[in-house]
Structures are given as structure tokens and as C-alpha cells.
Amino acid sequence: MKVNGKHYRTVWMKGTSVFMIDQTRLPFEFLIFEAKSYKESCYAIKAMITRGAGAIGATAGFAMVQAYLESHGDEEMLFQAKNEIEATRPTARNLFYAVDRVFNAGKKSIENALTTALQMADENIEEARQIGIYGNELIGDGFKIETHCNAGWLGFVDYGSALSPIFVANEKGKNIFVFVDETRPRSQGARLTAWELKNENIEHAIIPDNAGAYYMSKGKVDMMIVGADRIAANGDVANKIGTLEKAIVAEKYAVPFYVAAPLSTFDIHCPGGNNIPIEQRGKEEVLFQEGPSNNGTITKILVSNPGSDAFNPAFDVTPAELIKGIITEKGIIKPNRESINKLFS
Amino acid sequence: MKVNGKHYRTVWMKGTSVFMIDQTRLPFEFLIFEAKSYKESCYAIKAMITRGAGAIGATAGFAMVQAYLESHGDEEMLFQAKNEIEATRPTARNLFYAVDRVFNAGKKSIENALTTALQMADENIEEARQIGIYGNELIGDGFKIETHCNAGWLGFVDYGSALSPIFVANEKGKNIFVFVDETRPRSQGARLTAWELKNENIEHAIIPDNAGAYYMSKGKVDMMIVGADRIAANGDVANKIGTLEKAIVAEKYAVPFYVAAPLSTFDIHCPGGNNIPIEQRGKEEVLFQEGPSNNGTITKILVSNPGSDAFNPAFDVTPAELIKGIITEKGIIKPNRESINKLFS
Numbered sequence: 273m274k275v276n277g278k279h280y281r282t283v284w285m286k287g288t289s290v291f292m293i294d295q296t297r298l299p300f301e302f303l304i305f306e307a308k309s310y311k312e313s314c315y316a317i318k319a320m321i322t323r324g325a326g327a328i329g330a331t332a333g334f335a336m337v338q339a340y341l342e343s344h345g346d347e348e349m350l351f352q353a354k355n356e357i358e359a360t361r362p363t364a365r366n367l368f369y370a371v372d373r374v375f376n377a378g379k380k381s382i383e384n385a386l387t388t389a390l391q392m393a394d395e396n397i398e399e400a401r402q403i404g405i406y407g408n409e410l411i412g413d414g415f416k417i418e419t420h421c422n423a424g425w426l427g428f429v430d431y432g433s434a435l436s437p438i439f440v441a442n443e444k445g446k447n448i449f450v451f452v453d454e455t456r457p458r459s460q461g462a463r464l465t466a467w468e469l470k471n472e473n474i475e476h477a478i479i480p481d482n483a484g485a486y487y488m489s490k491g492k493v494d495m496m497i498v499g500a501d502r503i504a505a506n507g508d509v510a511n512k513i514g515t516l517e518k519a520i521v522a523e524k525y526a527v528p529f530y531v532a533a534p535l536s537t538f539d540i541h542c543p544g545g546n547n548i549p550i551e552q553r554g555k556e557e558v559l560f561q562e563g564p565s566n567n568g569t570i571t572k573i574l575v576s577n578p579g580s581d582a583f584n585p586a587f588d589v590t591p592a593e594l595i596k597g598i599i600t601e602k603g604i605i606k607p608n609r610e611s612i613n614k615l616f617s
Numbered sequence: 618m619k620v621n622g623k624h625y626r627t628v629w630m631k632g633t634s635v636f637m638i639d640q641t642r643l644p645f646e647f648l649i650f651e652a653k654s655y656k657e658s659c660y661a662i663k664a665m666i667t668r669g670a671g672a673i674g675a676t677a678g679f680a681m682v683q684a685y686l687e688s689h690g691d692e693e694m695l696f697q698a699k700n701e702i703e704a705t706r707p708t709a710r711n712l713f714y715a716v717d718r719v720f721n722a723g724k725k726s727i728e729n730a731l732t733t734a735l736q737m738a739d740e741n742i743e744e745a746r747q748i749g750i751y752g753n754e755l756i757g758d759g760f761k762i763e764t765h766c767n768a769g770w771l772g773f774v775d776y777g778s779a780l781s782p783i784f785v786a787n788e789k790g791k792n793i794f795v796f797v798d799e800t801r802p803r804s805q806g807a808r809l810t811a812w813e814l815k816n817e818n819i820e821h822a823i824i825p826d827n828a829g830a831y832y833m834s835k836g837k838v839d840m841m842i843v844g845a846d847r848i849a850a851n852g853d854v855a856n857k858i859g860t861l862e863k864a865i866v867a868e869k870y871a872v873p874f875y876v877a878a879p880l881s882t883f884d885i886h887c888p889g890g891n892n893i894p895i896e897q898r899g900k901e902e903v904l905f906q907e908g909p910s911n912n913g914t915i916t917k918i919l920v921s922n923p924g925s926d927a928f929n930p931a932f933d934v935t936p937a938e939l940i941k942g943i944i945t946e947k948g949i950i951k952p953n954r955e956s957i958n959k960l961f962s
Contacts, residue, residue: 299922451928454903454921456801456825462903462921470925478927480801480903481826482859486895486933489861514827516834520869521862550831558799558807558825561906563918571918573908576799576807577644580815582823583796588831 273425275302275471281397281429282327283334285389288341290334292322295426299467300564307331310338310353317360317367320458324427325501325537326396329366332357333389336374340382362549363510363587365502365539393429399534400431402601407437407497407532410597410604411446415494418451418484421512422464423499423532433532434497435468437599442474450476451487455512457557457584484518488525496522497599500533507592507607508545509533513585519594531590531607532599540616545589558582618770620647620816626742626774627672628679630734633686635679637667640771644812645909652676655683655698662705662712665803669772670846670882671741674711677702678734681719685727707894708855708932710847710884738774744879745776747946752782752842752877755942755949756791760839763796763829766857767809768844768877778877779842780813782944787819795821796832800857802902802929829863833870841867842944845878852937852952853890854878858930864939876935876952877944885961890934903927 273280283292290313294305305321307313313335316322322331339353357371370392378385411417417438421427424435431439441448450469455461462478469476479487487493496518502510509515509531522529542548559582565571576582592607605611618625628637635658639650650666652658658680661667667676684698702716715737723730756762762783766772769780776784786793795814800806807823814821824832832838841863847855854860854876867874887893904927910916921927937952950956 300919452925454801456799456827459920462925462927464922466922466925470922476925478903478921478925480858480929482801482857482862483928483930483933485862485865486858486930487928489933512827513825513831517827517830517862517866520830521865524865558823561908561918561920563906563920565910565916565918571910571916573906573910573916573918574645575804575906575908576823577809577811577815580797580807580811580821580823582807583828583832584825585828585831588828588834 273430273471282426283322283330283429284393285334285337288338290331290338292316292331293426294321295323295464296321299463300570310335310342310357313338314356314360324422325364325366325499325533326400326428326433327426328361328364329370329536330393330396330429332367333370333374333392336371336378337385337389340378340385361551363501363551365537369536396429396534397431399601400428400433400436403433403532403534403599404431404436404440406604407599408440408444410495410530411437411441411448412494413446416449416451416492418453418493418496419465420453420461420498420515420518421455422460424465424468426464426468427499433499433534435465437497437532438474439472442472448474450474451493452476452478453481453484453514454478455514456481481514485521488521488527493527495528495530497530497532500531500537501587502542502548503533503538503598504542504544504548505540505612506544506609507595507612509590509595510545510548510587511590513588516588516590519590523594528596529594530597530599531595534601535615538612540612545591548589551586553584553586555582555584558584618775618816627771628667628675628774629738630679630682633683635676635683637661637676638771639666640668640809641666644808645915655680655687655702658683659701659705669767670709670711670844670878671745671773671778672771673706673709674715674881675738675741675774677712678715678719678737681716681723682730682734685723685730706896708846708896710882714881741774741879742776744946745773745778745781748778748877748879748944749776749781749785751949752944753785753789755840755875756782756786756793757839758791761794761796761837763798763838763841764810765798765806765843765860765863766800767805769810769813771809771813772844778844778879780810782842782877783819784817787817793819795819796838797821797823798826798829798859799823800859801826826859830866833866833872838872840873840875842875842877845876845882846932847887847893848878848883848943849887849889849893850885850957851889851954852940852957854935854940855890855893855932856935858933861933861935864935868939873941874939875942875944876940879946880960883957885957890936893934896931898929898931900927900929903929
């Protein structure tokens, strides 16, 4: 994706550092964050400086390379680092996938770990590109598409999952409109997806998460596409909190509900959605909001009753039966055990 | 309801002024707004200094008294004022109910208009109290109750509709917990409902609007109670945006979904939900948020991508079939034409 005419990946490695677009500053500032050690990469994932299934995976892969570089053959230190990286975010499957792959590759040599991590980032881009090509076939001219959270370029190394078909449809000259769910509490829709769509000149409007049913009930939404953080062997999908709610509403109004994700998001050893661990994040994400005030200074404000408690589950699980199809880099499949098995055989 | 030991109504009239708790400043500041003319009362309704079906109704009734006082018998001016008051918020039935009643009463004398408006405020309190008594019967000990927006004390002259049963259950010593939907974009849940519940020492947590399905799917929600802005003759209910979404999710997980509202919220001349006008509010309510920064200064910040558009429908319509019952001051009724007809005969 290009920003101000220059092409960027969401995350990349150079020397011993991992570089990434700082997604906590977007859309107000475009800054690059440098993680000089695996610990700093862990911090970046935890604090959501980088976020989104694919971007977390790529960063975790690079962090594992850093762990190899920093542990100088000390196995205990290496294992400790691996555990730390895996503990950053519990739900995203791509994280564990990437750490495992780079860890195993590094058993041969550090160079092999690095080559694997770099290759995985390249693969991530190619998978996202393919998802776009397959997903585009579902999008008719004039379609109004709803999406939740950000499963765009910023959630991957490039292109994205849920947004990739939208980018391709736009390139092909289709007339499309995107309803962007704000996606509280961190507002990745209002901040990141809206930023990406504006960057690509795709017509869109931010809507409160509460307004999805309103537009679906009026027949204004032709389809919904979301990303995924982990897909179980039976086709259940863990994704950003609120996805389940939208899938239920979409079923009610017969709006086709699609999930877009690469194979690296599937956890074929996880039998069903109930087995996916759900991250509970801090209540301050609900109670406070951050953004530029009138004078441009990024300011944190309280947006709720002082002293009230808040709960902040970061993900929910959408059962397979609510999902019309999963758009992967190998084609669009039905969300069931049989189709998923076939995908991996 | 008491604030710092002193009893307040949400809105009241004294002399020629209408006084109200400024709900745009809560929960950060407790201030009383004085509307010295019907035009200022109109502004207060439009800007949501006062809000909520019952409170809008009472304020509109008082504004109509002000219109009588200010028009000095000039019929054209009186009609103009009536139109202006009615144009402040299109969805809330109580507004039209109150304006009509005070307007008709004023044909006899201004004193009669005032007496009627004052009586309506008293009735509003008594209705809300009765709703609490009836609604409490539905609440079991240990219940976890979800509510959306604010249909509490602040939404009425006192007690509230959806929160009134919760207040009664708490008074009766029942152990209850309230999931408070944040209710974007204006966050009446996080700001007003949470404030009321904390004021009454009722255990609660604010949840993002996205998290309703998560908790319902896990069996954590025993019932949901919401208010109403207008109820059609067939039992369809217009209420704060997001209510429809919750009702659909509640149906999916067999969570009993109740609406609490006085008879003045029913529009028996409105055949169904499709006939209820839905207010579209400004996009700045979605794009910006306001609250105190670190140093306590109330600050407005941008919480979305600069330059992106936003849509802001203020209400949606929940079809009768998703509602288990409507809690009124005359008892709990089924949301259908027959039961509603009986209520008004």
C-alpha cells in the first residue's frame, strides 16, 4: 500500500530491528516504530503498536529471529523468549503459527530462521493478494459492503484479508460503498479501516457499532466481510468483539456473511470455537478515548462515569453455521470440518 | 433521585423558566440549565441538554406553557411555537403527547396549561414508579440484567422506565448486576446509566456495544430491559440505535427482552414500526468525543479518520415479535394489537 506516494509494508525486518507502522498513532500521525529487541517486539504486539492477525504473525516471526540472535545459543533463554512472544496475545492463531515455524527453522541455523521469517512475510502478502482475487468474485457492481474492525492492509503485511477483495473490486472499476463499523473500544474501523479506504479513494461511511442492524434491516447492506484471528477445525471463527453480533444480525436479514483469512489463521488442532482462548483486555480501553483535540495535541479523555467498572473482552466466536463462506488464498470454502480438512490435505 | 443528599427531578418549571439537569455535562459536572423561553427549551431538547422519552415529554409540556405565556394571545405566534417545539426531535412520542395535551388545556386558560404540564410531570413520576413495581416481579435474586442507553431517572422526571424495576429490585434487597451498554455514539449508557447505578450503589460494568452477544452467548445475561421512544399500535418499538441489534441477539440466545414505557409512549395511531420517523443526527457525534482530560478540562477530541464520512441514525425499530413484554404503569402486556387496544380502552 502506498502512503504519500511511497510503498510500505505494515512490518519488516532490517538488521536486528523489526520496523512497523505505529497503529496506535494512526490515523493522526504516520510514524514508524523500531523494535530493537525481541522484548521490544513483544511490547509492540501487546500494546497493539502492530495488530491484526497477519501483522501479528509476521512481527512474531521476526521477534523469534531476534530471540535467536539475542540468545547466542542459550537454549533456556531461547525458550523463555519463545514463551514471552507467545504470551503477548492469546487469541491470534497466526502468532503461534509464525513462532513455531521460525523456531523450528532456527534449529538448523539462525540464517534459516531469518529466511523463513522473511519468506513468511512475503507469503502473507501473496496470500492476501489471492484472497482479494477470490473475494472480488463475490462483489457485484454497486454493492454496499459492511466490515468490522480492520482486516485491511494494516492487519497484514500488505493488502489485508477482508479489505483485499474490496481493494480488488475497486481496482476493477466496480462501484462500491463500505459501511465501516466503528469497532469500539479501540475503534480500528473508524481509525484504521476508514484511513485505508480514504487512502484508496473508496466511498465509505463510519457507522456506530449499534447501527449495523438498522442498515441491514433496511436492505442497505449487500454483504458483510470480516477477518479472523483464529478459525477452529469445525469452521467456528474467533474475531474482533462484535463480529458474533453482526453475524447473528446478518443471518436475521439474510445478508451473506463472509470471513476472509489465510490458511495460517486456521487452527486445525482446535476442535471448536469453545476451545479458543479469548483475550480480556484492560478496562481503560473502554473508559478512555484518545485523539487530537482542537489544537492538534493527542489527548486522552474519560468517556464514561468516573469510578464505574468496565469489561473488555477483545474477541468473540462466531459459530460456523452463521458464516456463508471463508475466503482463503486457495479459494472460497464452506466453514465445516470436511472443507477445512480438504484444504489442509 | 438524590444527588449529594438532595432530591432532584430531572426537569421542573418555576416562574416562567424551565429548569433541568444538564445531561450533556454529566457525569463530569452536575449543573442545572435554565431555559428562560420556549425557544431556549427547544434548544435544550435539540441539543440533548435534556433527553429521554419522559424527560423530553415533560420539557416539551413546559415549553408549551412558555409558548402560551410568551404569545400573549397571538394565535399565529402560538402555532409557530407549537410547531417549533414539535420539530425538535421527531421520534419521541412523549413529546407530541405532551405538546398536544398542554396545547389543548391552554385553550381554556394559561393557568390550565400550567396545571396540566405540572400534573403531567407528576404523572410521569407515578407511572415510572408503577413500572418499577411491575417490572421488579420479573427480576429474580442474583439476576444479571443488560440495558441499553439510559431509560433511568434522567430519561424521565424521576425513577425512569427500564431502570425503575432495577431500582426497586435493589431496594427489595435482591442481589443484581447490570451490564451497561456503552451506547455509542452519545454513550448515554457509559455516562448516564452508569452514573445513576453508581449513585444507587448497584453493581454494574460498562461494556462496549459490541460485547452484548459475547455475554449472552455465554449465558451471562438473565434478561434485558430497555426503554422506548415510541411504540406503534402493533407493538413495534422505536428506541435508541442498537436496540434492534440487541433484541435480535437476545432472541438467538433466548434471553427475555423487555421494553419498559408508560402509556404516553404509545402511538396508537401509528400502525407499525415502519411508520415511525427516525431522526438522523449530525455526523460529528460519531466522529468526535468529549470528556475530561488529565487536568479535568472537558475536551473534545477526534476519534476517527480525518475526512471520513459518518452516518448517525439515532433510533431503530424493534419488531414486536422480538419483545417478550412491555412493562407499563398498568401492568406487563404482550406487544400486540389486541393487548395494546385493551390498554387504551
